[in-house]
Amino acid sequence: MKKIAIIGSGNIGLSLAKGLVKTNFAKAENIILTRRNLAQLASYASEGYKTTVDNHQAVAEADIVILAVLPQQLNAVLDEIKSAIVDEKHLIISVISGVSCAEIKSKLNKNIEVIRAMPNTAIAIGQSMTCIATDGASAENLNHVTKMFETVGLVSKIQEDLMTSATALCACGVAFFLRAIRAASQGGVEIGFHADEALKMAIQTAKGTADLLFINQTHPETEIDKVTSPKGCTIAGLNEMEHNGFSSSLIKGIKLSALKAGNLYTKEG
Numbered sequence: 688m689k690k691i692a693i694i695g696s697g698n699i700g701l702s703l704a705k706g707l708v709k710t711n712f713a714k715a716e717n718i719i720l721t722r723r724n725l726a727q728l729a730s731y732a733s734e735g736y737k738t739t740v741d742n743h744q745a746v747a748e749a750d751i752v753i754l755a756v757l758p759q760q761l762n763a764v765l766d767e768i769k770s771a772i773v774d775e776k777h778l779i780i781s782v783i784s785g786v787s788c789a790e791i792k793s794k795l796n797k798n799i800e801v802i803r804a805m806p807n808t809a810i811a812i813g814q815s816m817t818c819i820a821t822d823g824a825s826a827e828n829l830n831h832v833t834k835m836f837e838t839v840g841l842v843s844k845i846q847e848d849l850m851t852s853a854t855a856l857c858a859c860g861v862a863f864f865l866r867a868i869r870a871a872s873q874g875g876v877e878i879g880f881h882a883d884e885a886l887k888m889a890i891q892t893a894k895g896t897a898d899l900l901f902i903n904q905t906h907p908e909t910e911i912d913k914v915t916s917p918k919g920c921t922i923a924g925l926n927e928m929e930h931n932g933f934s935s936s937l938i939k940g941i942k943l944s945a946l947k948a949g950n951l952y953t954k955e956g
């Protein structure tokens with residue numbers, strides 16, 4: 688079984704590790720987690736993961752290296768691991784927003800294969816929407832990475848220049864939908880439910896709605912037409928939301944996130 692080093696085990700790195708173990712793609716003992724504040728990984732060490740602050744050693748021991756630090760932390764990490772990377776042995780997967788495969792290869796000064804993946808935090812429960820792109824990795828490596836992310840959700844292969852858009856729509860998207868659920872539950876409290884009931888109702892309504900589209904393979908407007916009775920209360924509420932910029936605000940937010948995602952990394956670090 689291939690050994691995986693996750694360099695930068697924070698929110699997404701740990702979500703990925705959990706997902707891979709939960710779905711039996713990897714065993715905890717074959718995953719090396721790194722971060723500078725090792726104490727934060729104590730519970731993972733007790734579950735069988737290897738944990739270390741030594742990125743160089745982690746890379747030397749691994750076959751697959753997953754880069755999961757913040758864009759502004761990347762250059763220091765690449766300097767640290769550069770000499771441990773062996774062209775023919777290692778496959779690099781980067782989940783870092785806004786950094787191209789070419790930039791990583793150039794900073795490492797190696798002829799190494801780099802595949803970018805943009806998962807979201809639902810990867811921890813095997814429900815990620817992950818976009819994958821590369822600028823010339825072998826079909827074998829691309830298939831391997833696709834299979835790896837397919838064990839923890841859906842995968843779309845996209846052109847690399849769309850990776851920042853994928854970041855906004857799929858990775859940031861989790862926060863956007865969560866805020867929508869939270870807002871719905873707040874509305875529910877105003878109209879008479881206790882907060883916990885309102886949240887439970889909003890969550891199940893959102894889940895059922897997503898499944899309607901997924902299972903029926905229908906367009907959202909087709910399902911909306913089924914809810915909006917003539918002269919009814921749904922269309923009244925929906926139109927009020929639109930008058931206040933509901934769709935427009937989502938679209939504008941996604942555009943701004945995509946713009947920001949493309950500007951998170953500077954070559955200087």
Ligand SMILES: NC(=O)C1=CN([C@@H]2O[C@H](COP(=O)(O)OP(=O)(O)OC[C@H]3O[C@@H](n4cnc5c(N)ncnc54)[C@H](OP(=O)(O)O)[C@@H]3O)[C@@H](O)[C@H]2O)C=CC1
Nearest residue numbers: 695696697698699722723724755756757758760783784858
């Ligand atoms: N969060 C998300 O939903 C998603 C994030 N991403 C991308 O993933 C990356 C990480 O994001 P996120 O998980 O949110 O951020 P976090 O800050 O939660 O994780 C980054 C981790 O990197 C560690 N780290 C920093 N410097 C080093 C170093 N030199 N060596 C080892 N570890 C280091 C930090 O821990 P310590 O300070 O202890 O070293 C921290 O735990 C970003 O580039 C982001 O764009 C992509 C998709 C989704």
Ligand SMILES: O=C(O)[C@@H]1CCC=N1
Nearest residue numbers: 784854855858859951
């Ligand atoms: O907010 C961020 O920058 C990261 C990238 C996508 C999700 N979280």
